[in-house]
Amino acid sequence: MHASLLAALCISALPVRAQNEPVRVIAFGAHPDDCDLGAGGLAAKYAALGYKVKFVSLTNGDAGHQSQGGGQLAMRRRAEAQEAGRRIGIEYEVLDNHDGRLLPTLDVREQVIREIRQWKADIVIAPRPNDYHPDHRYTGVLVQDASYMVIVPNLVTDTPALRRNPVFLYYSDRFTRPQAFRADIVVSIDDVYLKKVDMLDAHVSQFYEWLPWTEGQLADVPKDPVARKTWLATNPLAISQVKPEWREALEKRYGAAAAAVQHAEAFEITEYGRQPSEDEIRVLFPFFPKK
Ligand SMILES: [Zn+2]
Numbered sequence: 001m002h003a004s005l006l007a008a009l010c011i012s013a014l015p016v017r018a019q020n021e022p023v024r025v026i027a028f029g030a031h032p033d034d035c036d037l038g039a040g041g042l043a044a045k046y047a048a049l050g051y052k053v054k055f056v057s058l059t060n061g062d063a064g065h066q067s068q069g070g071g072q073l074a075m076r077r078r079a080e081a082q083e084a085g086r087r088i089g090i091e092y093e094v095l096d097n098h099d100g101r102l103l104p105t106l107d108v109r110e111q112v113i114r115e116i117r118q119w120k121a122d123i124v125i126a127p128r129p130n131d132y133h134p135d136h137r138y139t140g141v142l143v144q145d146a147s148y149m150v151i152v153p154n155l156v157t158d159t160p161a162l163r164r165n166p167v168f169l170y171y172s173d174r175f176t177r178p179q180a181f182r183a184d185i186v187v188s189i190d191d192v193y194l195k196k197v198d199m200l201d202a203h204v205s206q207f208y209e210w211l212p213w214t215e216g217q218l219a220d221v222p223k224d225p226v227a228r229k230t231w232l233a234t235n236p237l238a239i240s241q242v243k244p245e246w247r248e249a250l251e252k253r254y255g256a257a258a259a260a261v262q263h264a265e266a267f268e269i270t271e272y273g274r275q276p277s278e279d280e281i282r283v284l285f286p287f288f289p290k291k
Pocket residue numbers: 030031034133136
């Protein structure tokens with residue numbers, strides 16, 4: 001396709017508003033708990049406004065555990081994801097691709113295109129394709145490869161194409177090569193931080209079993225369900241603390257109120273979806289103090 005036509009399709013001249021009212025958001029992760037860590041607070045804020053949020057795990061989580069695996073673990077992970085979604089009022093779908101074996105195939109790309117189209121998404125969130133885990137990397141590639149294709153009617157013809165390319169965002173991460181994450185949008189989650197912890201707490205097999213085991217901290221996890229949730233709320237895994245490099249974007253939109261923000265989630269706007277103006281960002285993220 002000609003580059004100028006491509007630009008015209010991506011930078012739409014349509015008025016500044018979301019594709020849908022209320023805004024519809026879909027987030028992808030490789031494993032049941034990835035979306036929760038990256039955007040659980042944002043999702044809780046949207047859900048509280050009555051906006052529609054869906055989390056999708058591209059794999060069924062049937063490998064990442066020290067003592068369980070296969071179909072039994074997949075069933076457990078799916079139930080945990082359903083419970084996590086229920087706790088903050090969003091949908092949660094776990095696709096049946098194998099954990100630890102995800103590849104950026106045409107088949108999985110089409111699964112992603114269908115999900116975005118069926119959800120009629122205004123915003124799509126995914127990991128960057130730079131990460132320690134191959135499933136995370138390929139989730140980033142798969143969503144990147146679906147962006148733009150979601151508006152092409154001749155592809156995946158069983159699901160109607162979107163008329164407007166959504167805004168595609170990356171979750172924050174710590175990886176610096178080939179380039180570091182850039183915080184374009186930083187949202188305070190102080191008001192929903194305990195809700196986010198409550199959501200993570202539903203993933204028992206992850207936060208109280210597998211992840212502590214990989215860190216050699218399994219013995220530190222309290223046995224009591226109330227005590228372990230308190231432990232999780234102060235664990236670096238869950239804490240979502242504002243990073244110094246997020247401050248500029250935080251101050252840009254919160255002004256003087258930024259100084260008091262403790263917990264936040266940050267997102268980078270990818271180059272491959274619609275490029276929102278500042279006015280549209282404030283429509284899509286209706287959380288910032290009015291200018
Ligand atoms: Zn993961």
